[in-house]
Amino acid sequence: MWTLPLSALDYDEQExxxxxxxxxxxxxxxxxxxxxxxxxxxxxxxxxxAVAVSSGSSALFVALRAAGVGPGHEVIVPSLTFVxxxxxxxxxxxxxxxxxxxxxxxxxxxxxxxxxxxxxxTRALLPVHYGGSLCDMVSLRALADQHGLALIADAAxxxxxxxxxxxxxxxxxxxxxxxxxATGEGGMVxxxxxxxxxxxxxxxxxxxxxxxxxxxxxxxxxxxxAMHGTNARMTEMAAALGRVQLRKLTxxxxxxxxxxxxxxxxxxxxxxxxLVGDEQVSACHLMVVALPPGSDREGVRAALADQGIQTxxxxxxxxxxxxxxxxxxxxxxxxxxxxxxxxxxxxxxxPLYVALTDDQIQQVCNALLSALSTQIALP
Numbered sequence: 001m002w003t004l005p006l007s008a009l010d011y012d013e014q015e016x017x018x019x020x021x022x023x024x025x026x027x028x029x030x031x032x033x034x035x036x037x038x039x040x041x042x043x044x045x046x047x048x049x050a051v052a053v054s055s056g057s058s059a060l061f062v063a064l065r066a067a068g069v070g071p072g073h074e075v076i077v078p079s080l081t082f083v084x085x086x087x088x089x090x091x092x093x094x095x096x097x098x099x100x101x102x103x104x105x106x107x108x109x110x111x112x113x114x115x116x117x118x119x120x121x122t123r124a125l126l127p128v129h130y131g132g133s134l135c136d137m138v139s140l141r142a143l144a145d146q147h148g149l150a151l152i153a154d155a156a157x158x159x160x161x162x163x164x165x166x167x168x169x170x171x172x173x174x175x176x177x178x179x180x181x182a183t184g185e186g187g188m189v190x191x192x193x194x195x196x197x198x199x200x201x202x203x204x205x206x207x208x209x210x211x212x213x214x215x216x217x218x219x220x221x222x223x224x225x226a227m228h229g230t231n232a233r234m235t236e237m238a239a240a241l242g243r244v245q246l247r248k249l250t251x252x253x254x255x256x257x258x259x260x261x262x263x264x265x266x267x268x269x270x271x272x273x274x275l276v277g278d279e280q281v282s283a284c285h286l287m288v289v290a291l292p293p294g295s296d297r298e299g300v301r302a303a304l305a306d307q308g309i310q311t312x313x314x315x316x317x318x319x320x321x322x323x324x325x326x327x328x329x330x331x332x333x334x335x336x337x338x339x340x341x342x343x344x345x346x347x348x349x350x351p352l353y354v355a356l357t358d359d360q361i362q363q364v365c366n367a368l369l370s371a372l373s374t375q376i377a378l379p
Contacts, residue, residue, distance in 0.1 A: 003307070009177070015244050022236045042190065046163075056174025070094060073093075079317040079319040080101050080315055083321065089126065104343050110339075123150065125150070129161065131288060152169060152170050161253075165190040170189050170190065173189075180285055182241075203232070209224045266361065268379070271290060287352035312348075312349040317341060
């Protein structure tokens with residue numbers, strides 16, 4: 001058990017009561033609670049349509065499918081992300097093409113680098129709002145429009161971020177247990193396109209026109225299967241948890257912004273803090289630092305672990321995993337990913353969650369600075 005874990009749930013009796021109410025209703029799969037969560041999530045993010053699904057991975061999959069991604073297509077993705085981003089492309093029968101990030105300060109998909117990797121097979125761009133900070137969506141939207149591509153945003157880290165879905169064809173969220181809005185498992189597709197929303201709803205339930213709840217309450221006597229789909233439905237328990245968590249999201253994100261600013265002040269110039277200054281336009285899902293070149297990251301992690309402080313790495317580059325290494329290599333003329341590869345060796349994620357106190361932030365920073373001081377001369 002960690003004294004200071006990497007993340008912790010902001011749960012209380014409200015979540016327990018919401019789940020108990022669902023159990024009392026005796027309807028557990030996608031139904032009225034899910035529909036209410038969709039409406040409330042859409043309003044919160046200033047979009048007309050939200051489609052609840054079983055996970056962030058499912059959200060990416062159904063959104064890509066709804067955008068027409070399929071066998072023989074390529075999708076541009078950053079390598080510096082969780083592997084689910086690339087797996088969703090593979091699930092569609094398409095090929096992920098990995099692109100570099102901008103810099104250590106902005107580890108977000110580089111529109112210029114993405115443009116270099118377009119081919120006649122490219123069907124979509126899939127930027128990742130790393131840590132809850134938005135990518136350069138203006139440039140990516142222009143690139144997508146210029147080449148007739150779909151623009152699907154992986155917004156797994158970005159629940160509650162202003163304008164998160166404005167320029168994308170769809171933004172895909174995760175409600176995994178460590179997210180700012182956490183339901184254990186669950187996800188959402190946010191879109192301004194009614195046709196995409198309708199297609200995502202069908203895809204999440206085996207391509208069916210009618211939902212099980214519609215049939216159960218007599219809203220539709222007939223059913224039809226319009227396309228090849230999957231089972232990606234959200235449970236009513238997850239939706240109930242999501243509705244409570246949504247009401248806490250604005251205050252929770254505000255506290256995360258305060259905590260990131262405290263980290264930045266305490267660490268000074270000893271480390272590079274990616275996306276510093278983005279706090280007002282970020283969900284601040286992660287507290288990531290880039291250690292100085294030459295640091296022994298695993299030594300630092302061990303020193304913090306000795307004090308009960310949990311850390312992680314977000315992320316090992318996907319293109320270096322054995323599953324992707326061969327296809328990611330491309331031709332001898334394919335550009336490399338120098339920024340991603342250099343930065344990824346120095347990334348370290350520190351604890352960040354709503355219940356952290358100012359004193360605990362200082363405790364983490366003191367431990368990190370002490371560990372680094374045994375390895376290198378700090379500024």
